[in-house]
Amino acid sequence: MIERLRPRDRAFLDAESPTVPRHNATVEVFDADGTGFDYDRFVTLILDRISFVPRYRQRVQWVPGQLAQPVWVDDDLFDIGYHVRRSALPRPGSTEQLRELVARIVSRPLDRQRPLWEIYFVEGLADGRVALLYKTHQALVDGVETVDLGQVLLDTDPEVRVLGGDEWRPRRRPSPTALVAGALRDNLTDPVSALGAVRHAGGAVLRTADHAASGVATVLSGLAGRRPARGTALSGELSQQRRVVGVETTLADHRTVRDAHGGTVNDVVLATLAGGLRAWLMTRSSSMGGLRQVQALVPVSVIDRELEATSLGSQIAPHHVTLPIAEPSPVVRLHQVSYSFQAHKETGRAVAANRLAGIAGFAPTTFHAIGSRVAATESRDFQLSITNVPGPQSPLYAAGARMVSTYPVPPLLPGHALSMGVTSYDGKVFYGITADRDLVPDVDVLAQCVSDALAELVDTATGARPAARRGRRRKASSQKPAPAPTPGPKG
Incomplete structure (x- = not known):
């Protein structure tokens, strides 16, 4: 049975450009010393687990004349060696060298003629470590039909498990005649989707006044994005x-x-992040470039039947937060951020972070992917997208090698110079920042400012009485679950 791309998935493909590639990325670093974890072993691991995400062996097939939405078809030329690539840094590779390699790789769009993903196995890091760079298109991982491949590769202990893989045989690619016949048949049963496909083909989706009937208009208007005001950092x-x-x-x-x-x-x-942005902007200008606050879009995990259900047990909704960067007090900034989430907490829809952290596999990679999709389709104006995802607080392993760190590499939206992602894992919180190379040449300064901002908050907490004693927390019996902006770590 032919499976068509949904309109929103098609929209991600249509909105892609050389300056705005539509893929998510994650960097994971492993302690491989003495484990035998090498490229061949990693490829074997993927072949053993890829059957859990069958779309990773499918590519997009366009319908002649674009009479209907494109379809997912098995890639009869699927080549694991193309998708899992071996790379290396000059030993002993430094963090800065790894960052430069990652930046070059994530700058390149994926090949549309193949399944929309790549993984780089990077050797040569100091202390016997290796890095994995995952790169997947936003049209591929939706959290409904497909989770991120990285979610199924990690185990909770160093024992090497072989699940057996599968005896995969690609299904025959549909002929042009079959694609046209299927399009005509589906257009008769679903004329709304047919109208959307025709408007895609004519390039008129964003220009026609009545495009709402296609069901794709809202998504595309969000993807095109109303760009932030010019002249800011x-x-x-x-x-x-x-x-x-x-x-x-x-x-x-x-x-x-x-x-x-x-x-x-x-x-x-x-x-x-608010404190880090404040300090960074002040290094550029004493007036912070005229900015007094930053409008951030933070996807949150909710229970809401009105939204599309994911396979991870919750829905993801956009939540707008004002980051008070003009406020000099770190404690006041914290309370203002907390207040901005209070209404969301009181809806009863919020999903506790520890619930999401307990999802089987390493779910943060999938949650970051969904969060970036939500940010890309949000039509309200905002200046910065932030995905914050809780991961398990115990170590995970790939073919016996322990994962020691994981950094999200979120995509940039049109006109956005920065994007931020946060993942908690095994007692650590990892901040990942993506920046345009020309617009933000001083992203290292921003990273240092984020580190300093957390240290400043910790200093304010030294010797402070617990908030519960000062009445800042509700009694346990009246507390509701904390929100999870694609959410924060436990607590």
């Missing part, structure tokens, strides 16, 4: 190149701040 015409940087922190520091001042770990994360 957070906006501009994007180049084709990126910069990436990561900041490693401890979950204990975030919990220390939470316990002293109230709120949630997620609130601490956002207050840290």
